[in-house]
Amino acid sequence: MTSLAHVDDAALVAAAKLGDSGALRALYDRHAPRVYAVVRRIAPDDSLADDWAQETWVRAFRALPTFRGDSAFGTWLLRIAMNSALHEARRIQRRWRDEVALHPSTAGVERASEPVLRARLEHALAELPEGMRRILVLHDVEGYDHEEIATILGNRASTCRSQLFKARAKMRELLGERFQIQQNSEEPCPI
Amino acid sequence: MSHLTYESLARLVDESPTADDERHLAECVRCREALDEMRAQTAALGALPPLAPPVDAWEKIAARVEADRVMPLRRRVPIAGAARAAAAVILFALGTATGSAVTRSRSASPPRSTEARIDSSSTIAASPTTPDIALMRLRVAEVMYTSALLDYAAITSPEPPKDVVARLATLETIVLTTRTALERAPADPLINSYHLAALAERETLLGQLRRTSEAGQWY
Numbered sequence: 001m002t003s004l005a006h007v008d009d010a011a012l013v014a015a016a017k018l019g020d021s022g023a024l025r026a027l028y029d030r031h032a033p034r035v036y037a038v039v040r041r042i043a044p045d046d047s048l049a050d051d052w053a054q055e056t057w058v059r060a061f062r063a064l065p066t067f068r069g070d071s072a073f074g075t076w077l078l079r080i081a082m083n084s085a086l087h088e089a090r091r092i093q094r095r096w097r098d099e100v101a102l103h104p105s106t107a108g109v110e111r112a113s114e115p116v117l118r119a120r121l122e123h124a125l126a127e128l129p130e131g132m133r134r135i136l137v138l139h140d141v142e143g144y145d146h147e148e149i150a151t152i153l154g155n156r157a158s159t160c161r162s163q164l165f166k167a168r169a170k171m172r173e174l175l176g177e178r179f180q181i182q183q184n185s186e187e188p189c190p191i
Numbered sequence: 192m193s194h195l196t197y198e199s200l201a202r203l204v205d206e207s208p209t210a211d212d213e214r215h216l217a218e219c220v221r222c223r224e225a226l227d228e229m230r231a232q233t234a235a236l237g238a239l240p241p242l243a244p245p246v247d248a249w250e251k252i253a254a255r256v257e258a259d260r261v262m263p264l265r266r267r268v269p270i271a272g273a274a275r276a277a278a279a280v281i282l283f284a285l286g287t288a289t290g291s292a293v294t295r296s297r298s299a300s301p302p303r304s305t306e307a308r309i310d311s312s313s314t315i316a317a318s319p320t321t322p323d324i325a326l327m328r329l330r331v332a333e334v335m336y337t338s339a340l341l342d343y344a345a346i347t348s349p350e351p352p353k354d355v356v357a358r359l360a361t362l363e364t365i366v367l368t369t370r371t372a373l374e375r376a377p378a379d380p381l382i383n384s385y386h387l388a389a390l391a392e393r394e395t396l397l398g399q400l401r402r403t404s405e406a407g408q409w410y
Binding site: 005006007008010011012013014015017018019021023024025028029032033035036037040041050053054057058061062064065068069117118121122125136140141143164165166167168169170171172173175 | 196197200201204233235236237240241242243245248249251252253259262386388391393394
């Protein structure tokens with residue numbers, strides 16, 4: 001529905017609440033890439049990411065009458081995405097723990113055609129603990145600020161900030177091992 | 192003194208260094224390099240390519256929305272021939288009634304009952320037999336809803352704020368006008384824009400009125 005591409009979210013949401021299918025589609029077209037990108041970086045594979053993203057949209061449309069515009073629609077939507085994705089991720093991890101230990105190196109996105117650095121970044125992201133990964137994806141990958149992330153995750157902005165620093169540090173360790181960065185060397189600091 | 196920790200370096204990507212940090216970085220080549228690497232890592236994460244959803248994702252979602260009856264969907268369908276003419280006449284009449292309802296003085300003329308208005312539109316009360324008639328009924332119902340809401344406000348309010356009521360009436364007029372126009376040009380971006388903006392404003396205003404009512408104030 002390209003004719004609605006310039007209409008703002010508030011107007012689209014109002015029309016969508018009335019069941020306007022064109023407005024629903026326009027909201028989807030506008031926000032689907034970001035929702036999918038976040039969900040994909042939490043999901044273990046493409047197939048589950050598709051399912052979780054779909055679940056996010058169905059939940060969002062079902063909850064649309066309750067959306068009051070207190071936050072941006074995109075922020076509200078990502079909160080739903082994050083909650084449903086994490087719920088599913090935990091369910092799967094519990095199941096896999098009983099069957100076969102989840103091997104982090106098999107998770108994440110890796111395509112042979114991608115540059116090495118990009119693939120390693122995605123790999124390291126997938127190895128991060130869940131809480132760190134979502135913060136890092138939202139802040140450093142998707143560019144949300146701490147206030148927005150606090151709304152999405154239901155945390156305080158100060159908590160998100162300190163978690164981000166921990167996540168970056170953990171990411172650095174993961175990448176550092178791979179790239180043999182000498183940060184952890186035993187050589188004493190000159191001062 | 193030891194090197195800066197990874198967490199400290201992570202903080203320095205976004206935030207200004209403390210005096211201690213500055214002093215350390217000025218002397219320690221390794222920590223300066225480590226900070227550069229941390230910045231490069233952050234920049235690289237921000238430069239990761241977007242991950243696009245599958246091309247058929249929307250079709251699957253729309254199918255689920257329909258199948259699970261997540262919400263009633265309404266498509267803009269052209270109202271043809273006589274049905275369109277009938278809809279225009281009824282909407283015009285109800286729109287006029289709405290305008291009268293919101294501008295009249297309570298003391299001069301008590302609000303007309305909602306039942307009376309429903310009776311007056313009994314010509315469309317029969318079960319719809321075509322999508323056009325069903326759509327027309329839906330639109331008439333929207334107008335009646337707004338009108339009844341305003342009647343309620345007029346009855347329950349000792350002193351309704353005239354600017355709010357006038358604004359609501361204006362928005363209703365815009366919604367009706369643009370909706371009629373969209374039947375002729377459903378893909379027109381300008382008309383869509385006006386229509387959706389008026390819908391959003393009307394929704395917001397009605398929400399405010401409801402909240403005010405819940406708080407024991409006007410309406």
